[in-house]
Amino acid sequence: MEDQEIRKAGLKVTAPRLKILELLEKCGERHVSAEEVYRLLLADGEEIGLATVYRVLTQFEAAGLVERHKFEDGYSVFELNRGEHHDHIVCVTCGKVEEFLDETIEQRQREIAAERGYEIGDHSLIIYGRCRDSECPNRSKK
Amino acid sequence: MEDQEIRKAGLKVTAPRLKILELLEKCGERHVSAEEVYRLLLADGEEIGLATVYRVLTQFEAAGLVERHKFEDGYSVFELNRGEHHDHIVCVTCGKVEEFLDETIEQRQREIAAERGYEIGDHSLIIYGRCRDSECPNRSKK
DNA sequence: CAGGAAATGAGAAGCTTTCGCATGCGCTGG
DNA sequence: CCAGCGCATGCGAAAGCTTCTCATTTCCTG
Ligand SMILES: [Mn+2]
Ligand SMILES: [Mn+2]
Ligand SMILES: [Zn+2]
Ligand SMILES: [Zn+2]
Numbered sequence: 001m002e003d004q005e006i007r008k009a010g011l012k013v014t015a016p017r018l019k020i021l022e023l024l025e026k027c028g029e030r031h032v033s034a035e036e037v038y039r040l041l042l043a044d045g046e047e048i049g050l051a052t053v054y055r056v057l058t059q060f061e062a063a064g065l066v067e068r069h070k071f072e073d074g075y076s077v078f079e080l081n082r083g084e085h086h087d088h089i090v091c092v093t094c095g096k097v098e099e100f101l102d103e104t105i106e107q108r109q110r111e112i113a114a115e116r117g118y119e120i121g122d123h124s125l126i127i128y129g130r131c132r133d134s135e136c137p138n139r140s141k142k
Numbered sequence: 143m144e145d146q147e148i149r150k151a152g153l154k155v156t157a158p159r160l161k162i163l164e165l166l167e168k169c170g171e172r173h174v175s176a177e178e179v180y181r182l183l184l185a186d187g188e189e190i191g192l193a194t195v196y197r198v199l200t201q202f203e204a205a206g207l208v209e210r211h212k213f214e215d216g217y218s219v220f221e222l223n224r225g226e227h228h229d230h231i232v233c234v235t236c237g238k239v240e241e242f243l244d245e246t247i248e249q250r251q252r253e254i255a256a257e258r259g260y261e262i263g264d265h266s267l268i269i270y271g272r273c274r275d276s277e278c279p280n281r282s283k284k
Numbered sequence: 285c286a287g288g289a290a291a292t293g294a295g296a297a298g299c300t301t302t303c304g305c306a307t308g309c310g311c312t313g314g
Numbered sequence: 315c316c317a318g319c320g321c322a323t324g325c326g327a328a329a330g331c332t333t334c335t336c337a338t339t340t341c342c343t344g
Contacts, residue, residue: 012290012341034332049293054332056291070214072266074301075331089255092263100254108247109269113231116242118271121234124214125267127251129260154310154321176301191324196301198322216332217300 009063016052019044024066024080031069031077031097071097071126085122091131151205158194161186166208166222173211173219173239213239213268229266233273 002021003013011017019041024032032040038053057078060066068076071090085106086099105125113120144163145155153159161183166174174182180195199220202208210218213232227248228241247267255262 014291014341016292047293051294051333052292058333070212072212089258089260091260098258100258102250102254105247105250108244112242112244113269113271116231116240117274118231118233118269119274121270121272123267123269125265127255127260127265128263129255130263132259132261156310156322158323189324193302193325194323200302 005065009059009065011059011063015046016048017056019046019048020053020056021060021065024078027079029079029099031071031079033075033077035075037078069124069126072128087125087127089127089129091133092128093130094133096131096133147207151201151207153201153205157188158190159198161188161190162195162198163202163207166220169221171221171241173213173221175217175219177217179220211266211268227264229268231269231271233275234270235272236275238273238275 002018002025006013006017006021020037023037023040023044034050034053034057037057038048038050041048041053057066057068061068061078065081066078067081068078069088070076071088084101086101087105089098089100090096109123110120144160144167148155148159148163162179165179165182176192176195176199179199180190180192183190183195199208199210203210203220207223208220209223210220211230212218213230226243228243229247231240231242232238251265252262
């Protein structure tokens with residue numbers, strides 16, 4: 001199962017790597033920080049080091065298995081690469097993150113890059129706003 | 143001249159603040175880091191502390207005089223707020239930054255936020271790509 | 285199953301940014 | 315024009331996140 005994804009990435013199959021990958025799968029569309037991955041695994045009784053979490057997440061990112069985002073809080077959050085690109089809208093009050101994909105925007109971006117002679121790579125689009133959730137009015141993340 | 147902008151922000155007119163504002167004006171559309179502002183002022187013979195540069199830039203940002211961006215290099219860059227919003231396209235090879243504004247994209251963003259019940263604040267859109275400049279093939283920033 | 289390479293954990297260190305504090309300076313009102 | 319208060323400054327220390335170093339362990343091939 002996950003063994004193959006790790007091998008395909010040219011990495012040895014080890015307990016930390018398996019556990020991190022499983023955890024990210026369980027997280028679904030949630031965006032977790034390295035610190036959070038670390039604490040969740042510790043809480044699960046795993047023996048793992050924070051440095052390993054960072055290393056593995058970076059390797060997974062390089063292999064295209066996970067994506068890293070920076071939502072102007074100063075630290076990175078990660079999510080499994082589900083193969084379909086999306087952008088994010090973040091509530092600056094409660095920290096909630098929703099995903100969206102707008103083909104009009106995607107298309108305009110390609111055009112803008114082309115117009116200016118850029119070979120387009122990827123992009124980062126984050127909308128900041130305030131949601132209208134009952135449970136919103138305050139929370140902290142990480 | 144600049145005195146007024148600083149006073150309007152509710153800040154005392156001091157040498158560091160004047161120098162930083164002047165320097166940002168000279169920078170035009172260039173995006174400079176706090177460290178860079180600091181070094182440029184030192185090179186100009188100014189006596190200034192790095193902490194002051196950070197403090198002043200943060201105050202200017204709060205006052206709406208400057209904008210702060212994070213182009214995933216891990217540090218912030220600043221530019222004078224010229225009153226008209228724009229987004230950025232960054233060359234991942236040479237670090238060049240160009241600005242653009244696309245009303246179609248702006249409009250779609252407002253619609254997306256509205257559809258999901260968000261009171262929209264601002265947003266960050268950065269396109270990463272490779273430019274086709276002769277002088278491009280490698281440079282480092284900061 | 286042995287040997288060599290790759291991975292791990294723990295702590296140190298790196299980098300950007302902020303803080304704390306003693307000193308200095310801008311500004312108001314006298 | 316000046317005195318005095320309070321904001322601003324510079325410096326070094328420290329914070330917060332991330333990466334590095336290195337001794338030790340684990341994986342994997344043969
Ligand atoms: Mn996402
Ligand atoms: Mn700009
Ligand atoms: Zn909210
Ligand atoms: Zn370039």
